[in-house]
Amino acid sequence: MAQIVIYKDPGLVVEVFDSQPPTDQTVLVDSLNARVAELTAQRDALHEGWGWYAGYRKYGQWSQFIYNTCCAVSKGRLLIGGADEGIVEVTQMQPGDPDGTGDAIVRGAREYLERGYLLTHGQRGFGHWGLPLPWGVSADIDEAMRFWGHTISGETT
Numbered sequence: 001m002a003q004i005v006i007y008k009d010p011g012l013v014v015e016v017f018d019s020q021p022p023t024d025q026t027v028l029v030d031s032l033n034a035r036v037a038e039l040t041a042q043r044d045a046l047h048e049g050w051g052w053y054a055g056y057r058k059y060g061q062w063s064q065f066i067y068n069t070c071c072a073v074s075k076g077r078l079l080i081g082g083a084d085e086g087i088v089e090v091t092q093m094q095p096g097d098p099d100g101t102g103d104a105i106v107r108g109a110r111e112y113l114e115r116g117y118l119l120t121h122g123q124r125g126f127g128h129w130g131l132p133l134p135w136g137v138s139a140d141i142d143e144a145m146r147f148w149g150h151t152i153s154g155e156t157t
Contacts, residue, residue, distance in 0.1 A: 082123075108144030111137075124148040 008014055071080045078090040112118070112125075117134055121127045125145055134141055135152055142152075 102143065102147075104140045104143040105147045108138065108140035108142065108147075111141055112144055115141075117141075125150050 006014055069081055071078060073079075076091065080088045080090065082088065112121075112134075115134075115137070117125075120129065121131055121133060122129075125133050125148055133145060133150055135145065136142065
């Protein structure tokens with residue numbers, strides 16, 4: 001028979017069970033994870049044809065465009081005011097502009113939506129509440145924020 005000695009602080013409760021160790025649940029957890037992945041794939045397949053609802057997965061970061069209320073075109077610029085905060089300016093790509101297709105930007109934009117920042121920080125970080133932007137949550141979100149025109153205090157573009 002094995003003996004175990006435990007030194008503990010007064011007031012710390014230690015429970016000891018006289019029984020067999022718990023059953024290994026690795027197989028159960030793996031099967032549940034597989035089922036979650038299967039259901040997620042089914043959901044994504046259902047949404048594939050609905051660009052307005054799940055457009056991000058299909059069309060990339062530009063598919064989450066704001067609901068327009070007015071726009072102006074002049075001198076090669078398209079300015080759009082929408083139902084969300086801020087004005088979006090669409091121009092031709094300028095020298096030095098990121099192309100917006102980088103994996104980090106795409107992952108960051110997706111993570112921004114998945115974490116619910118659209119609700120708390122607004123479309124592309126231009127929100128109603130004045131909350132600090134989620135810098136440092138992940139390198140990918142940081143890249144998306146830079147792509148959308150934000151800078152960390154002291155950082156230059």
